[in-house]
Amino acid sequence: xxxxxxxxxxxxxxxxxxxxxxxxxxxxxxxxxxxxxxxxxxxxxxxxxxxxxxxxxxxxxxxxxxxxxxxxxxxxxxxxxxxxxxxxxxxxxxxxxxxxxxxxxxxxxxxxxxxxxxxxxxxxxxxxxxxxxxxxxxxxxxxxxxxxxxxxxxxxxxxxxxxxxxxxxxxxxxxxxxxxxxxxxxxxxxxxxxxxxxxxxxxxxxxxxxxxxxxxxxxxxxxxxxxxxxxxxxxxxxxxxxxxxxxxxxxxxxxxxxxxxxxxxxxxxxxxxxxxxx
Numbered sequence: 001x002x003x004x005x006x007x008x009x010x011x012x013x014x015x016x017x018x019x020x021x022x023x024x025x026x027x028x029x030x031x032x033x034x035x036x037x038x039x040x041x042x043x044x045x046x047x048x049x050x051x052x053x054x055x056x057x058x059x060x061x062x063x064x065x066x067x068x069x070x071x072x073x074x075x076x077x078x079x080x081x082x083x084x085x086x087x088x089x090x091x092x093x094x095x096x097x098x099x100x101x102x103x104x105x106x107x108x109x110x111x112x113x114x115x116x117x118x119x120x121x122x123x124x125x126x127x128x129x130x131x132x133x134x135x136x137x138x139x140x141x142x143x144x145x146x147x148x149x150x151x152x153x154x155x156x157x158x159x160x161x162x163x164x165x166x167x168x169x170x171x172x173x174x175x176x177x178x179x180x181x182x183x184x185x186x187x188x189x190x191x192x193x194x195x196x197x198x199x200x201x202x203x204x205x206x207x208x209x210x211x212x213x214x215x216x217x218x219x220x221x222x223x224x225x226x227x228x229x230x231x232x233x234x235x236x237x238x239x240x241x242x243x244x245x246x247x248x249x250x251x252x253x254x255x256x257x258x259x260x261x262x263x264x265x266x267x268x269x270x271x272x273x274x275x276x277x278x
Contacts, residue, residue, distance in 0.1 A: 003027065003034065003048075006041045008148020011058040011127045012050055015152045026051050061147040062126050063256040063264075066115065067248040068142040073114045074133040112136075115144065118251045131155060132216050140165070140237035141245040143264075144253070153268035154240070160214040161267060162241055167209045168234035169225055172202060177228040185227035192217060192224050206233065241267045 001009075004018035007027070012018065019037055021027050027034055028049045029041065041048060048055040068074065116124060123144075131143035132155045145151060154161055184194045196212040211221055222232045238245045243260060256264075 001041050001043055003029075003039045003041055004037065005148070005152075006043065006048065007050070007055065008152060009058070010048075010055045011061075011129075011146030011148060012055060013129050014131075014148060014155065016155070017129070018148075021050060028052075058127070058146050061150075062123060062128060062145060063147065063261050064119070064123065064128065064144040064253050065243070065245070065248065065256055065260075066118065066142045066144055066253040067245060067250050068115070068134050068139050069118075069250040070137055070139045071113060072118070072139075072251075073112050073136055074130045074142065075114050076116045076129060115142070119144070119253065133218075134237060135219055135222070135235070138235040138237070139250065140235075141240060141243075142237070143240065143256075150265060150268065154264065155216065157215050157217075159268060161216075162212050162214055162239075163216060163237060164239035165211045165213070165221060166234070166236045166238055167211050167221060167225075167232055168203070169207050169209070170231045170233055171205065172207045173199065173209075173228070173230055177230070180228055181224055185224055187223045187227050190217070190223070192220055192227075195224070240264075 003022060004015040007013060007018040007021070008015045013021065018027075022035060022037055022039075025033050025035055029039070029046050031047075031049065115130060119128070127146050128144040129146070129151070131145060131151045134140060134142055143154070153159055178197055178199070181195060181197050185192050193213075193215050195214070196210075198210055199207050200210050201208045213220055217223075221235060225232050241264070243256075243263065248254065
């Protein structure tokens with residue numbers, strides 16, 4: 001079994017983050033550091049360590065639906081991840097170190113809140129990790145689990161799982177710009193795929209929209225609107241497929257029901273079956 005899949009199934013992190021751990025030399029097998037992304041683990045013989053701690057197979061998966069508030073980092077460890085919840089690159093780590101030097105002591109004592117700050121003690125030691133990410137300035141539905149296989153399927157671009165957002169922009173927007181967004185746009189060389197978007201109202205001169213995307217790239221919606229010269233001032237995810245945030249308060253969370261978990265797994269299976277065959 002590939003090392004990233006093994007770590008994900010053990011509830012350490014998602015497959016994407018597992019690759020980063022390997023690159024950073026934080027993973028060892030039988031006490032030897034491994035930096036080969038495609039390394040195969042012998043699940044019956046090999047002993048795997050992350051940061052010197054033995055990795056143990058998960059025997060029970062947990063699934064939480066969390067209403068992430070604005071100003072919360074989508075990570076369980078802010079010292080190692082950036083605002084979007086991705087592991088920090090060497091450049092980002094160096095940049096943050098320099099910024100830290102420039103800050104006064106008062107500012108340094110103000111740590112950013114992370115997902116773990118909102119989760120109860122019953123789940124803090126379950127090695128849960130976010131499914132995908134929401135930016136620091138965004139809010140709304142975020143799934144947390146230690147089921148690495150489901151996380152991989154829900155976040156893989158080829159799955160095209162629909163994610164619904166409420167978006168507010170500065171000013172209004174023309175139908176011609178909406179048509180451009182629906183077809184997909186390219187920003188700084190990055191292609192953002194098709195989406196569904198419609199105006200649902202105007203509040204104090206600012207348009208309110210419903211946007212449904214199918215990829216989930218880093219800061220995707222904000223970058224999409226940049227392509228038509230519009231600034232996003234509010235962004236909230238309200239649904240993944242038909243799983244909706246509902247009336248859950250900001251910073252609140254609840255366990256998914258067995259029916260909801262089954263729905264998510266079925267959603268992934270359906271998306272795979274509808275993919276065009278090579």
